[in-house]
Amino acid sequence: MTAETVQEKEVGRARARKEDARLVTGQTNWTDNIQLPGLVHIAFLRSPLAHARITRADTSRAREATGVIAVFTGADLAAEQGSLPCAWPVTPDIVIPQHPPMAVDTVRYAGEIVAAVVARDRYAAADALEAIDVDYEELPPVLDMEEALAEGSPKVHEQGNKSFVWPFSNGDIEAAFRDAPVVLERTYRQQRLIPSAMEPRAVVCAPVGDEFTLWSATQIPHVLRVMLALVTGIPEHKLRVIAPDVGGGFGSKLQVTAEEVLALLIARRLGRPVKWTESRSEGNLAVHHGRDQIQRIRVAAGADGRLRGLDVDLLADMGAYLMLVTPGVPLLGAFMYNAIYKMDAYSFRCTGVFTTKTPTDAYRGAGRPEATFAIERVMDDLAAELGMDPLALRERNWIKHTEFPYTTIAGLTYDSGNYEAATAAARELFHYDELRKEAAERAAAGDPVRLGIGISTFTEMCGLAPSRILGQLAYGAGGWEHASIRMLPTGKVEAVTGSSAHGQGHETAWSQIVADELGVPFEDVRVLHGDTFVAPKGMDTYGSRSLTVGGIAVVAACGKVREKARVIAAGLLEVSPDDLEWSSGRWQVRGDPDQGKTIGEIALATFAAHNLPEGVEPSLDSDATYDPDNFSFPHGTHLCAAEVDTETGAVRLRSYVAVDDVGQVVNPLIVEGQVHGGIAQGIAQALFEEAAYDSSGTLVTATLADYLVPSAADLPAFVTSRTATPSTTNPLGVKGVGEAGTIASTPAVVNAIVDALRPLGVPDVPMPCTPERVWRAIREGAAR
Amino acid sequence: MIPARFDYVRPGSVEDAVRALAGGGDDARVIAGGQSLLPLLRLRLAFPDLLVDVGGLSELRGVRETAGSLEIGALTTIYELTRDPLLTAHCGLLAETATLIADPAVRHRATIGGALAHADPAGDLPAVVLALGGSLLIRGPEGEREVRAGDFFTDYMTTSLSPGELLVAVRVPRLGGDWGFRYEKFRLTAQSWAIVGVAAVARRSNGHVAEARIGLTNMGSVPVRATAAESAAAGAEASAAALREAGSRADEGTSPPSDLRGSADYRRHLARVLTGRALAAAAGAS
Numbered sequence A: 001m002t003a004e005t006v007q008e009k010e011v012g013r014a015r016a017r018k019e020d021a022r023l024v025t026g027q028t029n030w031t032d033n034i035q036l037p038g039l040v041h042i043a044f045l046r047s048p049l050a051h052a053r054i055t056r057a058d059t060s061r062a063r064e065a066t067g068v069i070a071v072f073t074g075a076d077l078a079a080e081q082g083s084l085p086c087a088w089p090v091t092p093d094i095v096i097p098q099h100p101p102m103a104v105d106t107v108r109y110a111g112e113i114v115a116a117v118v119a120r121d122r123y124a125a126a127d128a129l130e131a132i133d134v135d136y137e138e139l140p141p142v143l144d145m146e147e148a149l150a151e152g153s154p155k156v157h158e159q160g161n162k163s164f165v166w167p168f169s170n171g172d173i174e175a176a177f178r179d180a181p182v183v184l185e186r187t188y189r190q191q192r193l194i195p196s197a198m199e200p201r202a203v204v205c206a207p208v209g210d211e212f213t214l215w216s217a218t219q220i221p222h223v224l225r226v227m228l229a230l231v232t233g234i235p236e237h238k239l240r241v242i243a244p245d246v247g248g249g250f251g252s253k254l255q256v257t258a259e260e261v262l263a264l265l266i267a268r269r270l271g272r273p274v275k276w277t278e279s280r281s282e283g284n285l286a287v288h289h290g291r292d293q294i295q296r297i298r299v300a301a302g303a304d305g306r307l308r309g310l311d312v313d314l315l316a317d318m319g320a321y322l323m324l325v326t327p328g329v330p331l332l333g334a335f336m337y338n339a340i341y342k343m344d345a346y347s348f349r350c351t352g353v354f355t356t357k358t359p360t361d362a363y364r365g366a367g368r369p370e371a372t373f374a375i376e377r378v379m380d381d382l383a384a385e386l387g388m389d390p391l392a393l394r395e396r397n398w399i400k401h402t403e404f405p406y407t408t409i410a411g412l413t414y415d416s417g418n419y420e421a422a423t424a425a426a427r428e429l430f431h432y433d434e435l436r437k438e439a440a441e442r443a444a445a446g447d448p449v450r451l452g453i454g455i456s457t458f459t460e461m462c463g464l465a466p467s468r469i470l471g472q473l474a475y476g477a478g479g480w481e482h483a484s485i486r487m488l489p490t491g492k493v494e495a496v497t498g499s500s501a502h503g504q505g506h507e508t509a510w511s512q513i514v515a516d517e518l519g520v521p522f523e524d525v526r527v528l529h530g531d532t533f534v535a536p537k538g539m540d541t542y543g544s545r546s547l548t549v550g551g552i553a554v555v556a557a558c559g560k561v562r563e564k565a566r567v568i569a570a571g572l573l574e575v576s577p578d579d580l581e582w583s584s585g586r587w588q589v590r591g592d593p594d595q596g597k598t599i600g601e602i603a604l605a606t607f608a609a610h611n612l613p614e615g616v617e618p619s620l621d622s623d624a625t626y627d628p629d630n631f632s633f634p635h636g637t638h639l640c641a642a643e644v645d646t647e648t649g650a651v652r653l654r655s656y657v658a659v660d661d662v663g664q665v666v667n668p669l670i671v672e673g674q675v676h677g678g679i680a681q682g683i684a685q686a687l688f689e690e691a692a693y694d695s696s697g698t699l700v701t702a703t704l705a706d707y708l709v710p711s712a713a714d715l716p717a718f719v720t721s722r723t724a725t726p727s728t729t730n731p732l733g734v735k736g737v738g739e740a741g742t743i744a745s746t747p748a749v750v751n752a753i754v755d756a757l758r759p760l761g762v763p764d765v766p767m768p769c770t771p772e773r774v775w776r777a778i779r780e781g782a783a784r
Numbered sequence B: 001m002i003p004a005r006f007d008y009v010r011p012g013s014v015e016d017a018v019r020a021l022a023g024g025g026d027d028a029r030v031i032a033g034g035q036s037l038l039p040l041l042r043l044r045l046a047f048p049d050l051l052v053d054v055g056g057l058s059e060l061r062g063v064r065e066t067a068g069s070l071e072i073g074a075l076t077t078i079y080e081l082t083r084d085p086l087l088t089a090h091c092g093l094l095a096e097t098a099t100l101i102a103d104p105a106v107r108h109r110a111t112i113g114g115a116l117a118h119a120d121p122a123g124d125l126p127a128v129v130l131a132l133g134g135s136l137l138i139r140g141p142e143g144e145r146e147v148r149a150g151d152f153f154t155d156y157m158t159t160s161l162s163p164g165e166l167l168v169a170v171r172v173p174r175l176g177g178d179w180g181f182r183y184e185k186f187r188l189t190a191q192s193w194a195i196v197g198v199a200a201v202a203r204r205s206n207g208h209v210a211e212a213r214i215g216l217t218n219m220g221s222v223p224v225r226a227t228a229a230e231s232a233a234a235g236a237e238a239s240a241a242a243l244r245e246a247g248s249r250a251d252e253g254t255s256p257p258s259d260l261r262g263s264a265d266y267r268r269h270l271a272r273v274l275t276g277r278a279l280a281a282a283a284g285a286s
């Protein structure tokens, strides 16, 4: 191929996103913008207590209030509300407690719904909430995972506080640790986080007869439709779910929520359309939270730094109930602790624990950031213990680029990668050696502002997921994705995708793919998604799966259209299909390229259907469902330089270099955006964010004044670059980028802080590394 | 925002505003930029019956020069403080501090009067006006009165304003060229409130600090003067070491809160370190 034809390709172009004008101006159907005749508004009363029995709920005053149409308690809906689904029963003996969308007799976290008001407007609904009298008999809160598992702890559920224990091991772990020259043991805490999507959750539900349309700010319209049908008994074919434009999710909208179920049930009861939109503080309480794990990690190594074994014992806070994939989140990490390293043995154990806190579930990276943090932190500590350069230690242990495909100790087969190349590039951009020198000089001079360098050579598994593997892990569904292509008579293209975008830019990326596959202009492609009547099949968007699974389905659907077009073109040109070759959007006669038909001409001829070959249906559409053979494994090397003011504990990130390898890139602008946002979100965990509870189980970070989401002003300018090692598991060679930055950056930052402070006797700083925590760690280091 | 019900008036003159407030009594509240009041209404932590919107009183906006002092209208926005030429020339501490408050969107709406009347001990401007030795001009049914900043902040989010009174202006001294200043704001993110803030002004003479005034943010239920550190700084050499020493007395007599952002002992430590730094900067010490 010449350089010129490469230039013409859409894939690889930094196209500005075609969906942005409407998203950025807000001139679109966000769920809360939807207005319907007769629409009424729901407000939910939420438990102020972490754990209590409801002894009385008196709604009589609220019912009388102006503008109020109806008031419901859990008791009112008990017969029909069912239990919110958990689709990932990770072990046969897992405890999955009943989870009524509205509490009936017991509340188990502050924020759990205890009543709903329906009123003519939001003001009347909110006023009426204050007129509901609920009496509670307080029960002891269960807030600490270790205490929850101890004998005699108060119980969250009758069945106890343990949901499951999930073990995995490979290799002889005892042998690996026996007589090992170096053994390190560390405990890390993954604090609880609140996914803070720009758009709060919102639901609108409209009944017409016994049919329902439900709009929701969701990542998963398809999964939601199936689940709502199962939970409510409303037949699936009478239920249409629409995810209109959705303003971010980060996993928080990968959920079947109480509010969605209740909106549907209330709309059914009242026979009129209802709307609910949460406030930010309501969201902080009730959106599922992320992370919250205690990780005990042990590593055994030789004196030369070669890893022998890794042993991980994890406590994962489920919160009060199991939501859609709650128990599966730590399992997604189980296969990632070994990361890019070779070792002889690995053992992993995860205990799922109930507490009286908001349920946890997937949050950007889901299990993988936690795992990556622990291994990358411990690698830095191991290097310090051995007196080795931490990059050299990693290099000693990582899989060499010549060794791919490589089956890891956790049993995954990494298809491709080049850790050497990414690390070399990062090292150079970062000026690694100069910064190391400066850090040493500052330490030697006793400078009150120390410099530290943090490293994260991460990988992750993307493209969830081969259905076969999901089945082995007891997940309740498959991991395929669907696409269809509809050629319109005028040569324009509708690409229907089951990947339901919520800000990622699918419309642009998919248009680029279709443009190349069908040889049509980028502008001629319209991408349709997010409505179960328009895009009837799909597994939706999460786990960096859209491009690696959904994008490949689009490629396959284009291929089918092309093949059918070939048959039709052959008929039109009166040659055999075998005599035709495809050349940029056109089937032409081999050896006689003037003779040919463009895909547009073929589409028009198909529409007219005057002279189609015998037995060919008059349509130029296709359906394709793609189930991946394997995950994909993006990787990268992130380096962070942090300055720590030892007098105040303040941390300033001085520079941040990210070299990511996400395989082939469809749109570099989109990739850059995902990397930037991802790094920011990972830094947020390292330095700023924490969902904190007081000793009574009240969330004390219920507003954005207390739950600190950083802004651009708090972050350094990121230096980003890429290496491109194509994935060998899919025809586009793509790997996925949605979570990479988040997974990589948290350990890079904390490693930098600890690197700066290690000479002061500081072995670790708990996250988020707030100035006070850093200051205390320094004081404790001095006392040591 | 879904607040509880309230009535709303938008008077066209200060007299009408005062009349409306007096008529509303305890249940009437002034609303200026709304940046502190609206969150309280939204979270249903405040239930006023009447909001008196003073946003239309343009005579309360802007900075005027009077004999030896500057008078800042209560409705002057935080954004305007950052670029007002009189303030920049003669009261740099206010202009500098204003740049450190909230974010641009908030700064364009929030007013100095609201920031002072709200009297949040974590707010930056109360300690600044205190350090400057400013005073507040208040209009009520009985006419106008002037209250010194030290007497204005009476308790946690409480001032000496009575129902029916309107804060109309803030008076701060013009500082001569021998005065230096610094506001040290210690916060977790660029847009968040101070864990501790230190406002310092210092007059330098012959390589020494002749006089220093220090206001502390978030070191108690009201903004406080760090009087022990002020005395220690007076007459001290204008060097980082000497002023660090003076700063080490900044927390004397304070009773800082313990909360999510910081424990009381960490706040004390920060006050000491930051006061040393603020004094050094204000005194031009290297």
Ligand SMILES: Cc1cc2nc3c(=O)[nH]c(=O)nc-3n(C[C@H](O)[C@H](O)[C@H](O)COP(=O)(O)OP(=O)(O)OC[C@H]3O[C@@H](n4cnc5c(N)ncnc54)[C@H](O)[C@@H]3O)c2cc1C
Pocket: B029, B030, B031, B032, B033, B034, B035, B036, B037, B038, B054, B074, B078, B100, B101, B102, B103, B106, B109, B110, B111, B112, B113, B114, B115, B116, B117, B118, B122, B123, B124, B125, B161, B165, B166, B167, B168, B191, B192, B193, B194
């Ligand atoms: C996101 C955010 C971040 C912020 N960060 C900071 C920060 O870092 N530092 C900081 O100092 N502040 C901060 N603020 C607060 C902001 O500075 C104050 O909200 C603002 O200065 C108050 O002014 P306002 O005009 O908005 O007052 P309003 O909200 O209108 O009123 C506040 C109170 O003052 C009363 N009031 C207002 N004007 C008068 C008057 N003329 N006479 C009598 N009473 C009056 C009102 O009745 C009310 O009780 C932040 C605010 C927000 C929203």
